[in-house]
Amino acid sequence: MIALIIRRLIQSIVVMLTVALIAFTLFRFVGDPVAQMVGQDTSLEDRAQLRERLGLNDPVPLQFARYVGNTVKGNFGISYRIGRPVGALLAERLPATLELSFVAALFALLVGIPMGIYTALHPERWLSKAFLTISLIGISLPTFLIGILLILLFGVVLGWLPTFGRGAVVDLGFWTTGLLSVSGWKSILMPAFTLGMFQLTLIMRLVRSEMLEVLRTDFIKFARARGLTPRAVHFGHALKNTLVPVITITGLQLGGIIAFAIITETVFQWPGMGLLFLQAIQFADIPVMSSYLVLIALFFVIINLIVDILYHVVDPRLRIERQVGAGQ
């Protein structure tokens, strides 16, 4: 197990370097930061000096090497747009994004799995059909549209929920949380629903099809024949055996949720990393963009690692194989 973790960590460094390199080669296409860092009256000479100071005239490989060198030293640079250290900026924004992502993922799991089980066990009931129809809508509507429709309904027409922001935030020193206040919970409902909607439908459909598959297998038939209660058959045996692919997908989707919170954060003006990244793109704020991308790559690597470890917990066969392998 420890060998696995170490191997993965070494791989992650390669992944992150690759992401940073690709990012750097793409940056030349996002535009000129200098034009936005100065006002219209700034002279050409001052602009040229600024470009030189920022090292934008250097060849891309040199800029990349300098970035990697600074990053290794723990220095992510200063944001071109708001003049603050990028490390501090990302640290400030991280709690908002992680809270939103986890609430969204939790929502998707807690609602999606039961819905999936229900539709698999009772495929003919009208409620199952309703679930499936709704899930089609969830999968086909783009995130920003769902967000705007929710804002319109619950924010403007009914006036129940705040339309933007994170509500009252409690600072715990190392973490800022909106989950300790009423306005914080009110604020997170719509963004989390918007962000989790797609995952919910995905999980529901996945659980349903896996469950239907498992219910047809022999060991379920034997379990039934043995006279086990439907409850034990469905939840003790069938559900457990559907969970492996669900864990894989959920894990990978969690990375996706964090990375693609960008759109939801923009629609709801949620002060997370995604919003920061989008503004950085518009401004060609290279230090913020590169650090964000590297950080997201790190998230994906970590999540994949956790998923791999969870496999071993859920699926005993993997543990046995390894022990056999070790014995040889």
Next chain:
Amino acid sequence: MRFKTLAVALAVTLVLGVSAQAKELRFAFQGDANSMDPYNLNETFTLGFLGNIYEALTRRTADLTIEPALATSWEVIEPTRWRFHLRRGVKFHDGRDFTADDVLFSFERVKSETSDLKTRVKTVKEVIKIDDYTVDFITTVPDPILIAEWDTWYIMSKGWAEENGAVTPQSATGDDENFATRNANGTGPFRLVSREADVRTVAEVNPDWWDNANKEHNLTKITFTPIGSDPTRVAALLSGQVDMAYPVPVQDMKRVDSNAETSVLVGPELRTIFIGMDQFRDELLYSDVKGKNPFKDVRVRKALYQAIDIEAIKEKVMRGLSTPSAMMIGAGVHGFDPAIERFPFDPEASKALLAEAGYPNGFRVGLDCPNDRYVNDEAICQAVVSMMAKVGVTLDLNAQTKGLFFGKVLRPSLDYSMYLLGWTPGSFDSHNVIYGLHGCPDDSGKGQFNLGGYCNVEVDALADKILSETDVKVRDGMITEAWAKTIAEVSYLPLHQQALAWGVRSNVSVKQRADNQFAWRHVVIQ
């Protein structure tokens, strides 16, 4: 009897309640101020925002007239020597006294390498302290519009900046954050309470403001939230979570106006939107005309001008919210003449001019446009493309995000043949536009934004004279002359001034400034 007591008690509560009630202004804008440092970026929103916290020697009223602020009066002793008498008894938010030393310090700081507002004092040679409340500015040349932009050259406290290591503005490189990036210490009507970039900035009223006796506003607290997404910003206004939001996108104006509790405040902005043409290259970069440059011929420029149906752009693209312009400046800029009319929209005349210039079948040329900088910028360009097609000129439109657009079109690359741009003269004076957009480009900064390379030595000479002529009548005559020349030569194709659109709740009254700065000191909440 009992009823009476109750009524009295109720009345007392009401009175107390109203007088003690906090009046909070919550407003949203599409972006955030880049920094709390007033010398960090020469940009309207950042400077306008900071103008509520910091103050300058002068300030502008809601109709943009210059009036005394930290200076009570000033006089020109010699053509190159201006004397300013400073206001006594003014305190910075941290309690320090405002004196001549702060002005001298601010002058040094605004000139420093990392400052973006060096142009504010570009003609100033030195500043001399006469006594604690008198300062002389010595200029290199007579400069009649020396103070035109000083309303946004904010005075910072010497003691505060030195104590906190903020004697120069934030550097774009290095690892350290400058103290002034997130902290502010001005003399203005409001003081900064908290600052979270892109999230929330909170200010409160300054009870010790020198002008509190004449104050117009009734605010106690201001909460500003940047909301980038247009529908979210409009929803925040409609649902009453903000009291004021701007800009309101053109397509949402009706909706905001039809709501009983909100309305849109519309006014012309000073920025002029125009199309420029490459007039300096011997052969265009993006054109099928080889070996010569059609834009060097004034007839071609005029032909393109007359092919533009500006009223159609106003009605269809801008939904009535633009002011077609015959000049490169808008009403409100010194030197604007409402009597000047656009060359009429006339496709036939346009075709005739093209034929006369040797292009009876028109030609093909590239047009560069931003798509996220000005109101409906890309749609304007698309409209122009179809209008030009009717006279035989085929435009290849290249609309892209502002970061890419500016990098491609502005100096030094100048990689374009035609482009759409907007310009607001920071000084609200014609000289800025004549010098910066019409001067023959050279290394001194003249014609820096004259991307097309229009060049007329007579206009250049006039620009020099306008800069230093102190007799207003003579100076105005020269401005008129310069405009007449450039318009006759079709230096640019001016389009319009776009409209400002501020969305406000019905219980809030604000004053809209034509330079799109939002001064909180004019806000009254019912």
